[in-house]
Amino acid sequence: xxxxAFYLVAGLMLLSAGLVxxxxxxxESALWLILHxxxxxxxxxxxxxxxxxxxxxxxxxxxxxxxxxxxxxLLNLNPQEISGGESIRWTSTVLFLCSLGAVLxxxxxxxxxxxEKMPAPGxxxxxxxxxxRTMIQNYSWSFEVAGFLLLLALIGVGLLAYRRPSTxxxxxxxxxxxxx
Amino acid sequence: MMATLISDLQLSVSIxxxxxxxxxxxxxxxxxxxxxxxxxxxxxxLGANLIYSLWCFDLAPVQALFFxxxxxxxxxxxxxxLALFIALGCLxxxxxxxxxxxxxxxxxYEQYSEFLVCLILSGFGAVVAxxxxxxxxxxxxxxxxxxxxxxxxGFFRTEIRSSESALKYLFIGGFSTVVLLYGIxxxxxxxxxxxxxxxxxxxxxxxxxxxxxxxxxxxAGLAFKLALVPFHIYTPDVYEGAPTAVTAYxxxxxxxxxxxxxxxxxxxxxxxxxxxxxxxxxxxxxxxxIFGNIAALQQKSLKKLLAFSSVSHAGxxxxxxxxxxxxRGIGFALxxxxxxxxxxxxxxxxxxALLEDRSKVFMLEDLKGLGLAKPLYxxxxxxxxxxxxxxxxxxxxxxxxxxxxxxVEQSYFAVAILAALGSIVGVAYYLKILMYLFMxxxxxxxxxxxxSVLRDQIFSVRSLILAAVLLSLIxxxxxxxxxxxxxxxxxxx
Numbered sequence: 001x002x003x004x005a006f007y008l009v010a011g012l013m014l015l016s017a018g019l020v021x022x023x024x025x026x027x028e029s030a031l032w033l034i035l036h037x038x039x040x041x042x043x044x045x046x047x048x049x050x051x052x053x054x055x056x057x058x059x060x061x062x063x064x065x066x067x068x069x070x071x072x073x074l075l076n077l078n079p080q081e082i083s084g085g086e087s088i089r090w091t092s093t094v095l096f097l098c099s100l101g102a103v104l105x106x107x108x109x110x111x112x113x114x115x116e117k118m119p120a121p122g123x124x125x126x127x128x129x130x131x132x133r134t135m136i137q138n139y140s141w142s143f144e145v146a147g148f149l150l151l152l153a154l155i156g157v158g159l160l161a162y163r164r165p166s167t168x169x170x171x172x173x174x175x176x177x178x179x180x
Numbered sequence: 181m182m183a184t185l186i187s188d189l190q191l192s193v194s195i196x197x198x199x200x201x202x203x204x205x206x207x208x209x210x211x212x213x214x215x216x217x218x219x220x221x222x223x224x225x226l227g228a229n230l231i232y233s234l235w236c237f238d239l240a241p242v243q244a245l246f247f248x249x250x251x252x253x254x255x256x257x258x259x260x261x262l263a264l265f266i267a268l269g270c271l272x273x274x275x276x277x278x279x280x281x282x283x284x285x286x287x288x289y290e291q292y293s294e295f296l297v298c299l300i301l302s303g304f305g306a307v308v309a310x311x312x313x314x315x316x317x318x319x320x321x322x323x324x325x326x327x328x329x330x331x332x333x334g335f336f337r338t339e340i341r342s343s344e345s346a347l348k349y350l351f352i353g354g355f356s357t358v359v360l361l362y363g364i365x366x367x368x369x370x371x372x373x374x375x376x377x378x379x380x381x382x383x384x385x386x387x388x389x390x391x392x393x394x395x396x397x398x399x400a401g402l403a404f405k406l407a408l409v410p411f412h413i414y415t416p417d418v419y420e421g422a423p424t425a426v427t428a429y430x431x432x433x434x435x436x437x438x439x440x441x442x443x444x445x446x447x448x449x450x451x452x453x454x455x456x457x458x459x460x461x462x463x464x465x466x467x468x469x470i471f472g473n474i475a476a477l478q479q480k481s482l483k484k485l486l487a488f489s490s491v492s493h494a495g496x497x498x499x500x501x502x503x504x505x506x507x508r509g510i511g512f513a514l515x516x517x518x519x520x521x522x523x524x525x526x527x528x529x530x531x532x533a534l535l536e537d538r539s540k541v542f543m544l545e546d547l548k549g550l551g552l553a554k555p556l557y558x559x560x561x562x563x564x565x566x567x568x569x570x571x572x573x574x575x576x577x578x579x580x581x582x583x584x585x586x587x588v589e590q591s592y593f594a595v596a597i598l599a600a601l602g603s604i605v606g607v608a609y610y611l612k613i614l615m616y617l618f619m620x621x622x623x624x625x626x627x628x629x630x631x632s633v634l635r636d637q638i639f640s641v642r643s644l645i646l647a648a649v650l651l652s653l654i655x656x657x658x659x660x661x662x663x664x665x666x667x668x669x670x671x672x673x
Binding site: 103106107137138139140141142145146148149151152153155156157158159160162164 | 185199202206245246247248249250287290291294295297298301302304305308314316317320321323324327328330331334335337346390393
């Protein structure tokens with residue numbers, strides 16, 4: 001039963017991913033992307049990682065897709081403008097499939113021996129309690145560093161996106177410096 | 181648990197003092213809105229941290245802090261001190277713009293506090309990255325460093341060259357991050373751990389079909405950061421467009437961080453499979469030394485030339501990595517190369533920053549007559565450039581010599597010969613700079629047009645140049661003094 005559900009969800013994921021890539025209008029792609037994220041979080045539920053599933057929905061389907069939609073609205077792209085040359089698309093597809101095949105082949109060779117070595121997850125694996133315990137103990141330093149990374153990104157955006165308020169202020173500043 | 185956390189915090193003051201300084205700058209900027217005050221706070225904060233890390237640390241052998249996420253050994257402390265020196269140097273190089281009456285600088289230096297915060301926090305990212313003992317904080321450190329530098333490159337935001345540099349660096353850097361993350365995913369997927377010591381245990385124990393993929397992707401990601409050939413394509417445009425203080429930062433701090441983290445990840449994680457990665461890594465480094473120098477020969481713009489020169493130096497740093505072993509603190513050749521190379525390039529970029537006319541590209545021809553009109557600057561630039569080239573009595577020769585000596589001792593004969601040939605090619609373009617420098621040309625040097633733009637009111641840049649020249653001279657004639665510093669103070673070998 002689980003196996004059937006897995007293959008169903010996986011097939012739908014492939015389908016929605018294909019639709020994201022090949023729909024001509026970017027906004028349609030964004031909508032299919034939401035479906036794709038929902039299906040991904042279903043997979044996380046299957047392996048018992050509740051927290052990751054919720055975060056996947058909140059962050060990706062919630063925030064990221066909204067952001068993508070905003071960008072599409074702001075850019076107001078013409079469908080013809082974004083369709084590239086066919087030849088480029090085919091080469092990239094072939095390259096991608098080859099590298100994916102190589103990765104899958106490596107995984108196929110190594111997976112059985114890998115799984116034997118790995119410790120089996122405990123009963124609380126993936127629950128929010130286990131997750132938060134790990135987060136504030138083993139990964140407390142990473143957690144703090146991530147905070148500073150976000151602060152840096154915030155200030156960096158301020159640095160790059162700053163515009164002078166208006167020309168009147170500009171002349172004020174000039175007057176002040178001349179007076180000084 | 182609380183007690184260990186507090187003792188960990190006490191031990192690692194010199195690491196978390198970085199973001200503390202940045203927070204102080206943020207708060208001071210919100211309250212006082214005065215960029216000179218912010219500059220003062222950053223200099224004092226980083227300076228205090230430097231004094232603390234030079235004199236008030238204890239050399240306990242190896243300490244894993246914060247539940248094993250941070251490794252605080254003598255290597256971390258040494259690299260932290262270098263990072264503090266570099267950050268202070270870049271702050272000094274950027275400071276004259278604060279006092280400039282030129283409209284261009286006045287407009288941009290309204291944002292100087294943000295610039296300082298980005299610089300300090302990205303320095304913190306570098307420290308986090310090379311002190312990491314865990315894949316997550318390793319990656320977060322690399323990202324903090326990278327995001328800070330993307331913003332710094334675009335500091336002159338109304339200028340098209342600076343924005344171009346920021347955008348190119350962002351796109352290529354983002355791509356390299358993805359590649360690095362892919363490598364990290366392979367490491368985690370094939371071992372099931374994020375701590376370096378556990379990863380190396382698993383890799384040493386069993387068969388490892390995925391390790392090759394992990395090694396290749398991680399190496400490609402790190403080679404982007406270190407700008408090794410063929411992952412160096414972004415360097416000329418990014419280095420030229422960025423503000424010169426930031427170019428200095430890219431050529432020193434980013435390389436320092438990249439070498440530090442490569443050292444950790446290759447020897448601590450992949451130490452057991454060194455036969456897998458050494459051939460790839462060596463060929464990248466040798467290619468950088470040869471192609472970096474050949475490409476630099478054809479450059480007409482001074483900053484592009486220095487960019488390619490930094491590519492070839494990155495190759496030497498990479499070769500130094502082969503001779504090191506972080507777990508036992510071995511790698512004197514690499515550490516002295518890092519210290520001296522950083523000092524010399526900070527000096528060169530300080531001179532470039534003072535002489536540069538920001539409204540156009542700094543060409544080699546623009547150097548014509550400088551040595552005659554401004555002999556002190558001419559001689560300083562000559563000494564530093566000869567140092568970078570590796571001409572005998574200077575420090576730049578000693579550091580290359582030690583790398584070659586170690587390479588031969590560990591029987592990398594072919595590598596040593598190729599690297600030597602590459603660096604001989606390099607001498608040609610450094611001599612080209614000297615030729616322009618002392619060639620009589622249009623003698624408009626020292627005229628008000630260029631020198632009024634940047635006035636170094638607090639002598640910061642000039643003292644930095646003096647320090648770099650002294651380092652280059654004394655380090656060559658009497659290498660004992662910094663060898664002693666590395667070997668005894670930090671107990672490295």
